[in-house]
Amino acid sequence: MKLIFAGTPQFAAAALDALLAAGFDVAAVLTQPDRPAGRGMQLVASPVKQLALRHGLPVLQPQTLKDETVQRELAAYGADVMVVAAYGLILPSAVLTLPRLGCLNIHASLLPRWRGAAPIQRAILAGDTETGITIMQMDAGLDTGDMLLKKTCPIAADDTAETLHDKLAALGAQAIVEALPLLQQGELRHETQDDALATYAAKLDKAEARLDWNGDATDITRAVRAYNPFPGAVVMLNGTPVKVWQAQACEGTGAAGVVLAADKDGIVVACGCGAVRLEVLQRPNAKKMSAAQFVQGFVVRVGEG
Secondary structure (H helix, E strand, C coil), X not given: CEEEEXXXXXXXXXXXXXXXXXXXXXXXXXXXXXXXXXXXXXXXXXXXXXXXXXXXXXXXXXXXXXXXXXXXXXXXXXXXXXXXXXXXXXXXHHHHCCCCCCEEEEECCCCCCCEECCHHHHHHHCCCCEEEEEEEECCCCCCCCCEEEEEEEECCCCCCHHHHHHHHHHHHHHHHHHHHHHHHCCCCCCECCCHHHCCEECCCCHHHHECCCCCEXXXXXHHHHHCCCCXXXXXXXXXXXXXXXXXXXXXXXXXXXXXXXXXXXXXXXXXXXXEEEEEEEECCCCCCEEHHHHHHHCCCCCCCC
């Protein structure tokens, strides 16, 4: 099979790497234009582009796929299928129908649950105990196409968005390598999604990462895990925004937001239901540190909120 690969972040690079290792004929790679990053805001190539260039693959970085010139360029490759993973651009109908076998998406949830941009984080926030990968035949809707293959993945009690991402990236790579030969042989069964069971995984907003102490302790600790590494859960301590990278629900009672304890074991804050122990924190322009290190250089007063 000749394929075009479309993807941008590390999640997609894992799939491209697996396809190349399995010997698939990747005719071209689509990825987002280089973006400024780092303190110097220098243009940086995406993980997918970096991998593609190491393998000497043609790389296309259009601003849009609605351009007919771009569409003709894609058509010239004569690809049997396009594999899409976290690409970041909408595929118009003209592109979806270009390959002989259409376009397959590697989606990081068990569809129809968590359609949309942030399925990994939303699964953790919701307290899901299981997620997975769905290989989907793409259509014009938002993650609404027929499901072709699924692989499940448990969500561990200590999984962050980062650790779960890495598990699903590996699982997605495995799934697409398995799915493509079955697709070619006509052995994949198309399963229509039940729209009544669909949930929406909205894109993350930095504003939502500020923790609300009026909530349940379990929900707050899930938020800490879901927003790690981006955008990072934030609390206000003595009027200073502090990022929280690790926290545990614990026993404790008091008015929501009031500090119940602050020592080497953590900073315990009362919630609307229960309490939360903050264990790894980060002040602005500082490194992440344990609670024991944090309280040595930052005054946290017990009894204050």
